[in-house]
Amino acid sequence: MDLTNSTPPAVSSAPLTLALIVASDREGRFGPVVADWFRTRLAEREDFTVTVVDLAEVDLPTSLSHDPSPAVRAELAKVSPVLADADAFVVLTPEYNHSFPASLKNLIDRHYTEWQAKPVGFVSYGGVSGGLRAVEQLRQVFAEMHSVTVRDTVSFHNAHGRFDQDGRLQDPAAAEGAAKVLLDQLGWWGRALKDAKSVRPYGS
Numbered sequence: 001m002d003l004t005n006s007t008p009p010a011v012s013s014a015p016l017t018l019a020l021i022v023a024s025d026r027e028g029r030f031g032p033v034v035a036d037w038f039r040t041r042l043a044e045r046e047d048f049t050v051t052v053v054d055l056a057e058v059d060l061p062t063s064l065s066h067d068p069s070p071a072v073r074a075e076l077a078k079v080s081p082v083l084a085d086a087d088a089f090v091v092l093t094p095e096y097n098h099s100f101p102a103s104l105k106n107l108i109d110r111h112y113t114e115w116q117a118k119p120v121g122f123v124s125y126g127g128v129s130g131g132l133r134a135v136e137q138l139r140q141v142f143a144e145m146h147s148v149t150v151r152d153t154v155s156f157h158n159a160h161g162r163f164d165q166d167g168r169l170q171d172p173a174a175a176e177g178a179a180k181v182l183l184d185q186l187g188w189w190g191r192a193l194k195d196a197k198s199v200r201p202y203g204s
């Protein structure tokens, strides 16, 4: 085989499309404070274009159906194309009773190929745990969806006390550093998987 004339597959350096999923839909939720902080981190980067999927703005019943009503189809139309178009995901989740919110499980279960062969990163928050137990459970769930969860996360324990009234972190350096590591890993996996799929579509 003549390797000297082999042409490497074309790779793109265009920004990756990232879907930021805000999992909490709880009345009075703290999630938007953390989400706004993380969106500022994303805005500092040129390697991602971002679409937010806020589950408080999506009204999906927990009962699944192979033949959803027109109302449910209309709700899915708000989110499914965003998930399908995404090259990578960040799931921003609180911890409820050592797990993640039902709103997020509902979104995950209503989709399949949309998650496949894509990386998922986590920003979590909560009380003493910082949402880490929710994240560890999500790694199992996303493995079933053929997703790749990235190792490093951003987590905020006792989150309510870490931001001031204007949503600024009182001690931002460590969290900003963690966000950079998370996004660097997500970008590597997102690029690698996108390039690989352009050569060989993922089959499951």
Ligand SMILES: Cc1cc2nc3c(=O)[nH]c(=O)nc-3n(C[C@H](O)[C@H](O)[C@H](O)COP(=O)(O)O)c2cc1C
Residues within 6 Å of the ligand: 024, 025, 026, 028, 029, 030, 031, 032, 094, 095, 096, 097, 098, 099, 125, 126, 127, 128, 129, 130, 131, 159
């Ligand atoms: C039903 C419920 C269960 C919770 N369970 C936990 C828990 O197991 N561990 C923890 O660290 N925090 C727990 N918390 C605290 C939440 O993680 C924290 O209040 C967080 O801000 C909730 O996110 P949200 O305000 O965006 O909905 C719980 C809160 C609620 C409402």
